[in-house]
Amino acid sequence: MEVYLDNNATTMVDPKVFEQMKPFFCETYGNPNSLHRFGAGTHPKMMEALDYLYSGINADDEDDIIITSNATESINTVIKGVWVDEILNGNKNHIITSEVEHPAVTAACKFLESQGVSVTYLPVNEAGVLEAQTVKQFIKEDTALVSIMWANNETGKLFPIEEIGQICKEAGVLFHSDATQAIGKVEVDVQKANVDFISFSAHKFHGPKGVGGTYMRNGVKLTPLLHGGEQMGGKRAGTVDVASMVGMGYAMHLATTPMALAYEDNHVRKLRDKLEDAILELPETVVIGGKENRTPNTTLISIRGVEGESMLWDLNQKGIGASTGSACASEDLEANPVMNAFGSDSELAHTGVRFSLSRFNTEEQIDYAIEVIVNAVKRLRNLSSSYAYAPETHKSGL
Structure with a gap:
């Protein structure tokens, strides 16, 4: 898929x-x-x-x-x-x-x-x-x-x-x-x-x-x-x-149109939240900026112990397209400037992954993405020399 x-x-x-x-x-x-x-x-x-x-x-x-x-x-x-x-x-x-x-x-x-x-x-x-x-x-x-x-x-x-x-x-x-x-x-x-x-x-x-x-x-x-x-x-x-x-x-x-914007606010938001909530069930994951006052399709999530570029590689191998931030700066390997503006530490500034949905996404696609993302996080954390997998340290939100 x-x-x-x-x-x-x-x-x-x-x-x-x-x-x-x-x-x-x-x-x-x-x-x-x-x-x-x-x-x-x-x-x-x-x-x-x-x-x-x-x-x-x-x-x-x-x-x-x-x-x-x-x-x-x-x-x-x-x-x-x-x-x-x-x-x-x-x-x-x-x-x-x-x-x-x-x-x-x-x-x-x-x-x-x-x-x-x-x-x-x-x-x-x-x-x-x-x-x-x-x-x-x-x-x-x-x-x-x-x-x-x-x-x-x-x-x-x-x-x-x-x-x-x-x-x-x-x-x-x-x-x-x-x-x-x-x-x-x-x-x-x-x-x-x-x-x-x-x-x-x-x-x-x-x-x-x-x-x-x-x-x-x-x-x-x-x-x-x-x-x-x-x-x-x-x-x-x-x-x-x-x-x-x-x-x-x-x-x-x-x-x-009012109908189109309502669809974004309801259907697209529901799919975004389902994806986001599933990722936040993993330990030490956080939505950058928190959940309030956002467009209904976007989430930028920091996953401690997982470099954003490595995550994108794993997702791409499974047919999923996401990003580490602005496409106009995607070839720049410097820390994400938006995360720097939030005061993120040097490690977290490299861990942001952005998922942005549209009206053409389906629930079946989101279910598949959740499965792939969860497996990728576990695999990459097991390979990380700087991350100790500790479920009791689970964090979500800001």
């Missing part, structure tokens, strides 16, 4: 989404910016896709949603655009983010630091969440942007976006949230959240890879990252990948 439990890295394209995309490869293939019928023929489905995107995040008709190649491009568009508009061409020189952001945010901020921008990296609390009042404490007169993720890609922890958004609004500071791991798992409402920007990627909610979006509140100025054409109203140059845009829109539609 093959069981895919790495859906925070990417998801399979929903077959219904794929069917919507097919005509735009060999039938309705015109450039949407061309004036002839071949180009114009793409417009109805592109407009439908935009309607789905706006509805999925409750964007206002006057707001902008810019189609990009992925969330990484979207994030760089926002952070570097604000750098140009508010810092290079303004009188501000400060950005606030957290210590547990996706590498796309962290790397963009590090680049700005190399250009002389002051960046504050705020710590999370013991539950793995950035407290809104911490953000408020660090906002200064020259703060140009606050960029805080909606949901953590490794722990699934949800951040207090609405509260942070209100704080930024009252302070007159632009607020960006990386919503990549939230859309399709929990409600993402840009009106309630008081965000100026969000970033997202279709392949995280059963859409195609290679397409994402940037939401931009009406009235907010943002210098484009890419120049060279008038596509997207001049906000993002380059011929639009119509098939991918249509696929992302329909994937958003399927993932964000």
